Amino acid sequence: MRSPILLCTDLDRTLIPNGKQEESPGARKQFADFVNKDFVTLAYVTGRDKDLTRQAVDTYRLPKPDYIIADVGTSIYATTDSGLALDDEWQQQIKTDWAGKINQDVRPLFAQFKTLVLQEESRQTPYKLSYYLALDCPHQSLFPQLHALTKKAGVAIRIIDSIDEINNIRLVDILPQGASKRHAIEFLMSKLAFDLHNTVFAGDSGNDLQVLASPIQSILVANASVDIQKMALEKSKLSGNEDSIFIAKGGYQGFNGNYSAGILEGIDYYIPNLL
Numbered sequence: 001m002r003s004p005i006l007l008c009t010d011l012d013r014t015l016i017p018n019g020k021q022e023e024s025p026g027a028r029k030q031f032a033d034f035v036n037k038d039f040v041t042l043a044y045v046t047g048r049d050k051d052l053t054r055q056a057v058d059t060y061r062l063p064k065p066d067y068i069i070a071d072v073g074t075s076i077y078a079t080t081d082s083g084l085a086l087d088d089e090w091q092q093q094i095k096t097d098w099a100g101k102i103n104q105d106v107r108p109l110f111a112q113f114k115t116l117v118l119q120e121e122s123r124q125t126p127y128k129l130s131y132y133l134a135l136d137c138p139h140q141s142l143f144p145q146l147h148a149l150t151k152k153a154g155v156a157i158r159i160i161d162s163i164d165e166i167n168n169i170r171l172v173d174i175l176p177q178g179a180s181k182r183h184a185i186e187f188l189m190s191k192l193a194f195d196l197h198n199t200v201f202a203g204d205s206g207n208d209l210q211v212l213a214s215p216i217q218s219i220l221v222a223n224a225s226v227d228i229q230k231m232a233l234e235k236s237k238l239s240g241n242e243d244s245i246f247i248a249k250g251g252y253q254g255f256n257g258n259y260s261a262g263i264l265e266g267i268d269y270y271i272p273n274l275l
């Protein structure tokens, strides 16, 4: 019996091959065979909500996860016999940052910024406001203004931005300050008694950067953009975590390093002879 590992992976364009690059035939099957082993605890860490996550699991025939960290880290669900169970402790913890306010109460603070276009209501959750921002809009000057405004209102926010390369638009998520993919993973690690040696994360884009640059052993799949690769490396170095970032290049088992092939390549790098 191997010692347990916690495998956390982003979905879109990390495990799910819905980017521009090719997926290596057979890689997703090998990934599924690996995560179905008893010693692997699998967590999906995604910007999707729980229903869209379940939809992706069906559409792409993904392995059933033990946990879903959904809504960019603002909700955590455990898979139980009777369905998905929301982690109340996590909800209680993150809501303190917004001083009793939820999405609809925070929204008016941003109404003056006409460049921020609210995403569909189905993408909004109590602790996640999601906006579109055109790629040519200056986000560097906008974000400090959002921080300042909310601070005045007693609301501590975190801004996560990533680029949807398929639709050429910037996605801006406003979360409670203490909620992010990284925070949620660390909460789960602590709850399940995993540590930095037996936890591995895989991602591909802007909303994965904080985890990629953290001390958590992280994999950037080969299909990630060159910009993200550069940013992830820079941020990791700045925070002294360059030993816990691995960029898949392809070559493992003849695979191309994209999507699930990159995840396998990274697991083999961090924990040799495990696969």
Ligand SMILES: [Mg+2]
Pocket: 010, 011, 012, 013, 014, 203, 204, 205
């Ligand atoms: Mg992704």
